[in-house]
Amino acid sequence: MDRDALLGLERLNQLALTPEEQDEMLAFFAARETDWESLAQVDTANVERMVHVRPMVNVLREDVPAQPFSREDLLAQAPESMDGYWQVPRVLQ
């Protein structure tokens, strides 16, 4: 991981580190590279991935419309609302 790659990662994740934080983060990533080398020593040939810790099947509920929250409750979550809609900051000129 070099500084350019870190900058790309920051942009991808919508974060902007200070130069000092970047130095610290580069050291953090260097330590993680060592972790990856340790993991590479473990033989996982012919080992299946284990995504869920318990055997699980996807369960879907009946496709019945529901209205768990009222419009008033939902509008109350927003800093501002107008005419029954959320009011959001202007993002287009």
Add this chain to the structure above:
Amino acid sequence: MSENTLFITENPCNRTAGRPVIGLDDLILTQDAATSAGSKMLAGFKSLFEARVVERLREAGYDIAGKANIGEFGFDFLGESSYFGPVVDADGHLATATAKLLMDSSVDAVVGLEVNGAQARSAALAGQVHLKPTYGCVSRFGTVAVACSGETVDITARSTEDVQQVLDVLAGHDDADGTSLPARECVRVTAAGFAEAAGAGEAFAAPITHVKVARGLMDAADADTKQLMEAAIQALSSEGVDITDMASETDALFAVANLAWNILMCAELCNNVNRFEGMKYGYHTEKYQTIDELYTKSRTEAFGYLTKAAILYGSEVLATGNYERCYDKSLRIRRLVSEAFSNEFARGASAGNTAGQTAILLPACAKRAYSLADVEANPYLAFEENRFTAPAAITGLPAVTAGGVQLIGSAFSDVALLRLANILPADCAGKEA
């Protein structure tokens, strides 16, 4: 926030004499108090609904005392990354709000979300009892999602009996949680379900008669912690429990379990906190020119350094070119660790204790106390000292921590583990000496 930094929000009036009082950690949604996940991003966030565990506690007659301070998104070492500040003892030792609230008798138990071992470490340092139940037995509906494939609702209390009492209320199937196990399996971790299964001769309900010591991790701990481990071994042995060492190949896998867990946890955290971008939830920056700037400034200003590190690391391990050797590799190591546990549990039974089952004994952390300077000197302690808690986190197995030692058992052995912890020396089990 309260002056004592323990409660983010407190409900001092919400108490009725004689009713048990529960503290909730700040990852559990409630309607009458904000849920901030220890983060500036969610400071003051009020949920429209309550976590299933809160509903169950209220229905069972428990009072909710308030929301306990935790580290940002609960995955740090001992709460040091909280936006609201860390909890530090008068003697300078890092503590958690959970431990202090129990010590002060402000609450009878704390229910939270165990992501990366912080609550197990906290209980170990404070001589309290902590249970990370079998994954899927307690609903996570209404908790702030962080690392869903391993995190569980957890319980910390002053005694094993108190933990069991709360677990009896919380355990159960929930249609609203896609990872919730069927009701017939959830009930196994309740005292009543366990008793019924024991009567029917089911394996998970047999008493634990064999304990294997994780020597590799024990050797990684300091002298005081080793002494606690020796005291626990002595106590268990004197009660007729067979003590042997875990196989060296399992020790070797335990040594890398946290490296794999760090990858899975950060990848999941990265995805889960992506929803916090300054618009739909919580904090948003005041000054911006473009929508990209709004997102970037909001996230940069609201997340702490450790969360940023976890996001970036999680993103990197999922990137093309790294996915195979990091994320995919970690999923395969998860299976190896899980199979190693199964082998240890099976070998215990074949060693002459066919009537009983086997548990693993290991420390919960490396030392008996940590200062704020420790985490300032090494902000990544949570990614290193979780070597003691990652084996249970990555496999979803139940783990009980009591006074510096940790016991991990097979799936659904929660009740048996709590009973085993109960025969530890008084100071080890977190009971009044």
